[in-house]
Amino acid sequence: MEDAVLAKALEAARWAPSWANCQPWTFVVVRDAALRERLARADRSRRKPLAAAPVIVAVLGERGRSGYIRGELVTEKEDWWYLFDLGLAVENFSLAAHDLGLGSVIVGWFSAREMESILEVPAGREVAVLLGVGYPAEEPTPPRRRTLDELVSLDRPGQPWPAAAQAAAGERAIVTVLGPDRVGIIAAVAGLLSDSGANILDISETIVDRYLTMTMVVDLAACRLEFAALQARLAEGGREVGVQVIMQREDVFRYMHRI
Numbered sequence: 001m002e003d004a005v006l007a008k009a010l011e012a013a014r015w016a017p018s019w020a021n022c023q024p025w026t027f028v029v030v031r032d033a034a035l036r037e038r039l040a041r042a043d044r045s046r047r048k049p050l051a052a053a054p055v056i057v058a059v060l061g062e063r064g065r066s067g068y069i070r071g072e073l074v075t076e077k078e079d080w081w082y083l084f085d086l087g088l089a090v091e092n093f094s095l096a097a098h099d100l101g102l103g104s105v106i107v108g109w110f111s112a113r114e115m116e117s118i119l120e121v122p123a124g125r126e127v128a129v130l131l132g133v134g135y136p137a138e139e140p141t142p143p144r145r146r147t148l149d150e151l152v153s154l155d156r157p158g159q160p161w162p163a164a165a166q167a168a169a170g171e172r173a174i175v176t177v178l179g180p181d182r183v184g185i186i187a188a189v190a191g192l193l194s195d196s197g198a199n200i201l202d203i204s205e206t207i208v209d210r211y212l213t214m215t216m217v218v219d220l221a222a223c224r225l226e227f228a229a230l231q232a233r234l235a236e237g238g239r240e241v242g243v244q245v246i247m248q249r250e251d252v253f254r255y256m257h258r259i
């Protein structure tokens with residue numbers, strides 16, 4: 001990975017907003033293989049995401065600036081605003097890295113003292129997170145995020161915001177499976193959905209005289225296929241196992257069924 005590319009992502013980080021523009025961050029680009037290995041070994045997270053990264057960026061924070069005015073803490077968040085500032089810088093970095101074709105992972109599960117001793121960080125600075133950076137070897141499906149209607153309310157917490165429900169419905173589909181019931185049909189359809197990154201939120205089925213009617217509510221937010229391509233793949237996969245598989249956007253489905 002070229003330094004010039006990395007510099008662009010760091011440039012984005014540098015422009016992040018911070019408390020009173022105090023910019024309580026500095027960055028260490030770690031390329032040295034032996035150092036990277038020591039950092040990766042000290043990472044306590046289970047997946048060990050730093051092990052394969054050709055570059056690790058250590059994000060150092062400086063306390064005593066964010067949340068302060070003229071040396072005095074002025075908010076009830078006490079000394080914690082600096083982590084918020086660092087989070088903004090790291091998010092800028094991650095988004096810019098993604099735009100540049102890089103993958104990055106934030107790692108925060110470690111002993112900061114141990115990382116600081118490996119990197120010989122001077123007093124007054126601390127390692128907040130380590131970023132593993134590299135060109136991605138694969139395109140993983142992002143883990144599911146909660147939908148807007150689960151997150152956003154109107155005027156008061158808990159009061160539905162209609163626009164959120166509409167946005168969420170636009171990302172959801174209803175998959176209907178119709179045909180003679182046989183072992184393996186549900187697994188076949190579910191497999192096609194999960195292979196494409198679609199997430200099954202709910203399933204209901206009825207079997208009458210060995211005829212299966214199944215509906216699935218599917219979250220498409222992380223789906224890697226275009227809607228029409230997934231529709232076609234499901235229809236084809238259904239034919240292979242002798243059932244009809246129909247996918248409709250949830251809002252269209254609701255409209256058609258007057259729900």
Ligand SMILES: Cc1cc2nc3c(=O)[nH]c(=O)nc-3n(C[C@H](O)[C@H](O)[C@H](O)COP(=O)(O)O)c2cc1C
Pocket residue numbers: 045046047048049105106107108109110142143
């Ligand atoms: C503050 C913070 C600390 C994290 N620490 C770790 C970590 O120690 N190890 C790890 O594997 N992932 C870590 N992650 C990555 C998250 O697990 C990941 O971003 C989340 O599961 C969402 O996945 P995605 O980023 O692929 O969408 C961290 C993320 C954040 C924001």
